[in-house]
């Protein structure tokens with residue numbers, strides 16, 4: 001049997017208990033079993049994002065369907081500011097450029113983030129209705145200081161929407177205290193369930209914006225999903241369009257496992273694992289894509305190469321039993337790859353990853369300090 005360690009950016013390693021939770025041949029979408037897991041999952045999502053009074057949504061799709069559903073909170077002609085630190089920040093621009101709204105984008109250079117004061121300067125210039133932020137930019141591993149940005153801009157804008165796809169479940173998220181109106185994610189990231197669902201928590205103030213005048217399409221109009229989610233919250237079933245029933249059984253099991261670990265413990269584990277990965281990379285003499293240490297994320301590390309081709313590194317790593325993620329930022333094409341460290345990644349996975357990487361880079365001819373990466377990981381993990 002060939003075993004593989006998945007150090008990717010989603011889907012992550014999925015616990016067998018989670019997979020088995022979806023192996024059911026006889027559950028209808030109105031069954032008590034399904035109603036119970038929906039109720040539990042909506043309630044745990046609020047707990048995970050620290051949003052006790054917000055409405056939780058679980059909709060089909062993933063991060064992108066959750067993002068596009070925000071169109072149901074927006075009216076024609078409104079002004080949207082996209083704060084983009086990379087490919088997934090840019091996705092907001094790609095989505096909204098299809099709608100009749102006015103768009104402005106603040107775009108950071110690869111490896112950097114837009115500072116809170118830059119966002120403030122922009123929202124002070126003219127009326128902005130909606131600001132979109134990305135907590136962790138998966139294309140570079142850069143973390144935006146969400147709490148500070150919202151603190152600066154809250155009084156100037158109507159709606160603050162945060163993409164937490166690479167943060168929820170691995171980084172501190174306090175949607176309500178920080179006054180974010182929406183925090184969203186997908187089932188396959190730090191939550192550790194299979195892909196297929198978009199998850200959101202939405203403030204009551206934001207829900208007041210739902211209207212027949214929104215620019216939304218039909219399927220992702222949260223007006224259609226709201227009564228369904230409210231019904232499940234009350235322990236009743238409801239239908240607008242079929243939910244991914246079996247996936248939601250798996251999601252509920254993943255939430256149960258997260259609760260067992262404890263949300264704070266889970267964030268602490270991600271912090272430790274990510275600092276060990278970075279120690280290993282820097283120990284062997286390579287640079288990290290994120291340029292400011294305060295912007296290092298708990299979930300993704302981009303690794304710059306000086307000489308060898310990243311796709312050769314990834315291919316060789318797979319033959320060593322470890323799957324990493326390619327670089328996707330167009331400005332750094334051919335110069336970097338990514339290590340995902342979210343979900344159930346553990347200390348031994350870090351050691352295996354860094355030691356295999358040292359061997360692969362040495363064989364391919366990348367100049368590194370051979371052995372120093374593993375040493376730095378060991379020191380970090382034992383300190």
Ligand SMILES: Cc1ncc(COP(=O)(O)O)c(C=O)c1O
Nearest residue numbers: 062063064088138163165166186
């Ligand atoms: C930060 C971020 N936002 C949005 C998405 C899109 O999610 P999905 O691929 O589930 O549509 C991703 C996917 O990796 C992401 O990393």
